[in-house]
Amino acid sequence: MTRGRSPTIKDVAKVAGVSSATVSYVLNDLNKVTPEVDALVRRVAKELGYSRNNAARALKTGRNNIIGCILPTLTSPVFPEIAQAVQLRAEAHGYATLVIDSGNAPMREEKVVRTLAKHGVDGAVALLHPKFKLADPPIFPIVSLDAKFPGLDSVHADHYAGGRLMAEHAMALGHRRIGMLSGFQDLTSSFERRQGFVDAAAGRVELVWEVNVHLVPQLPPAAVEAIRRREVTMIACVNDLVAIAALSVLKDSGMSAPGDVSVFGFDDMQWASWPLIDLTTIRQPLADLGSRAADLLISRLDDRSRPVEDLVLPVTLVERGSTARVG
Amino acid sequence: MTRGRSPTIKDVAKVAGVSSATVSYVLNDLNKVTPEVDALVRRVAKELGYSRNNAARALKTGRNNIIGCILPTLTSPVFPEIAQAVQLRAEAHGYATLVIDSGNAPMREEKVVRTLAKHGVDGAVALLHPKFKLADPPIFPIVSLDAKFPGLDSVHADHYAGGRLMAEHAMALGHRRIGMLSGFQDLTSSFERRQGFVDAAAGRVELVWEVNVHLVPQLPPAAVEAIRRREVTMIACVNDLVAIAALSVLKDSGMSAPGDVSVFGFDDMQWASWPLIDLTTIRQPLADLGSRAADLLISRLDDRSRPVEDLVLPVTLVERGSTARVG
DNA sequence: TCAGGTCGTTTAATCGTGTAAATAGATAAG
DNA sequence: CTTATCTATTTACACGATTAAACGACCTGA
Incomplete structure (x- = not known):
């Protein structure tokens, strides 16, 4: 039974004695099958260690379940915190995250976007320089971090x-x-x-x-x-x-x-x-910034016609030892 | 000519008046076509703004051109430097990099590997806890960062x-x-x-x-x-x-x-x-560590039977102001 | 009893590439 | 001039999944 290949949807179908379509319906939670068949298919899939081939699904549906996260640099104490939050939230929605640094140059940003497009991301969260020129038509949806950006959803602190x-x-x-x-x-x-x-x-x-x-x-x-x-x-x-x-x-x-x-x-x-x-x-709130941006992006991916949203998060004072009363 | 879809290999073939196979051969540099046809196809492809559909290629070839980079955390001054180098080098080889933090827990590491597998990475660079249990057979090749690891290629400082x-x-x-x-x-x-x-x-x-x-x-x-x-x-x-x-x-x-x-x-x-x-x-040398690991991984992807390699990089003394002569 | 409707399942086409095998066209050999 | 040998190109199928449409079994009401 242990062949070299990893099992496909057809293998599962054969073992369960149903058609591959049925397996697909079950695994996508489309609620089209009887509870017994549903349970059977899930059991067989688990037994065979089946795991969906993302490339095939992406080819058929046009969605890769990957988002990008474009930041000026990772070697800074601020941005990794955001990246971490984006990644965590994206993962919860079933998306993987491609973190890329744009090296702080607005010109590189456009190249980075093309790179991401080449790798088939569905959308991206990005901290963009205001001079960034949005491709027209946009290659994929982008949520702007840290500042409003004309035509894009955005999340930023106040x-x-x-x-x-x-x-x-x-x-x-x-x-x-x-x-x-x-x-x-x-x-x-x-x-x-x-x-x-x-x-x-x-x-x-x-x-x-x-x-x-x-x-x-x-x-x-x-x-x-x-x-x-x-x-x-x-x-x-x-x-x-x-x-x-x-x-x-x-x-x-x-x-x-x-x-x-x-x-x-x-x-x-x-x-x-x-x-x-x-x-x-x-x-x-760096972590909030990241997770809200991920949420926004994913809801945008599900509904491209929703009006542009601009999310402003509150800031707070943190008093420590570098300031003192004077006078 | 501007349809909604982005152009496929077939569109290029039609415009260039050749078959899709020819286009594929050209774009994969297989040197199977006459120079004139080669030039023609490349020109048409560029004109149409053709860009290869990675999902389809991955489906056919079983390679996604994505690698993973597993680190204990990104919110540390050390690891992002490595991640950046890995990413840069991978990009040069045509690979995208999925950076993931394992949250410092050896148990999570195994989960992270499965997550990466689900998203179809071809291999990964990873800083692993020694207690990490390698799946058998391995799901994908891994290069161990920072320490030798039995059965894996590795790169680490001395x-x-x-x-x-x-x-x-x-x-x-x-x-x-x-x-x-x-x-x-x-x-x-x-x-x-x-x-x-x-x-x-x-x-x-x-x-x-x-x-x-x-x-x-x-x-x-x-x-x-x-x-x-x-x-x-x-x-x-x-x-x-x-x-x-x-x-x-x-x-x-x-x-x-x-x-x-x-x-x-x-x-x-x-x-x-x-x-x-x-x-x-x-x-x-953190950046070297990252780029050498990326190199090693990619050469491993091209030749799975190469013997395991262990790369040790030299360290140097950096004298600054926190130490002084005593006595 | 039979037309019509519902529901669960299957059939079959499709996504965009890669590539083995078939084919045609040209060249060389006898 | 025929036949064999290449070589450039095309034909055709496969990869693994999704999904519209076809199908068949069952139920219902006249």
Whole structure:
């Protein structure tokens, strides 16, 4: 009985004494057969160790039960958390997940989409650069992560509210002179975080200096100089990675947080809570982000005509040791 | 001409005025056709935007051009670097990569393998717990990462040499009283690292205390107490994550590295070089590990009868600010 | 008793490729 | 000029599943 091949639907049919169509109906839960036959087929299938050939099914139905997950990079503390959640939820729906990093370049994003298409994904969850040009017609449905995207479903944290929250907490701690390490404003989330902060702080806080930085743990010289001028009581950072870079500069310069200056992050990535870092930050629910995006994508796959949906998740303040009251 | 469907091999054949077999031969580079026909077919295929249906090919050939990459978790600084390399190399060979985390539990590993099989991967690169039970016959070829595994191809760093290197450098710096945070010895790499260290240090260094810890950035009470006893001049750690945990404990206890005690890591994960952490460590070539494993897997897919291969990659010392000369 | 309806099952076509075997066309050999 | 030998191309089937349509058995009501 143990042939080289793994058993097919026909093998199951033969052993169970029914037609292959019947087996297919049973295994797809179409409720078209009598309970006895149903039970028989399932028993035989299990006995033979049958497992459906996904390629054949994909060929016939046009659906591969694979989704893609496009992220700027995996070597960052933030994105793997999202990827993990996407994968988990997709698996629960019977989908496998192809995680790909786009290397942070908008041009590569389009190539990555084609790569995914070549491998036959049914759709994808993607953190896209706003300059990304959507193919027309779209090759497959995409759910945009982290920012609204015209024409796409999206899931993202409430960056604007997060920015406001930062400003409000800073003021509650008595800070009036603040320096800002903001991300480049072409990235939607960076823009909104800054906007929220500026709006809430308007007239009540002096933004002494501001430097646009890349979202990596190294700061450009302009930022280093600004920090060393010691003109502010708090540095508000566009995200945790940048905040860590700021902490590093402080240490190198013989200053410390929160003694000499408070440092405020954004994201609450996993390592923000390490005692060595211990960063006050705005938490965005990374895992939720991923699983909601997966849900959205899969419901889109089931109904392509549903109107575009935009899901905004709330952020919260996480107070740790890098900030202190001033005054 | 723009129908809803994407063009098939038959569409190409019709437009080019040849049979579908000819198109197939051309597109698979089988060198069976005249140069003119070859050129014609390629041109038409490009014009129509033809792209091969992977499901159909997989159905016919039994190969899906997908490999799996099984890692204990993605939310760690070490593993994503490996995953990225595997993916990159696999893509170069025309394979997509399904990255899956096994959640650190040997039982889940077997389930994950079945999941991958269900989705039709041709093989996988996997960091396996030694207790992992290989299915017999194996469902698909696996390359073992980080440790030799009976019956499997493998790629791993020279953990033993790394352990020796640690001991030698420690002695060169004058350390004679050392505490050790070793991993649990059922994990091959942890075992070998410790063994290398112990062998090289034998008779010349006093191992004042040793605590087995999990490979996470939190230490058990026994380890915390040991550190606080201040009996040693150096703490040798099984990996960087544990070293960071040790640094945290030092900070909480009002001590610092390397002033009060030196701290030595292993891995050289990305963040070990952050100024806030600045960890002396043994570097294993994570990206190489991934790409060599991918190469090995793919060559195995092409020749199942090749003898099992075991690839050992060299490690190097990276000296940073967490260690100092003593004496 | 028989037409019509219901329900469970089977028959058979199909998805897009790959590839062994058949075929035709050209070339070489006798 | 015929026959054998290649070679470029086509024909035709298989891969394993899904699913519309055909079928047959059973039931119901006039």
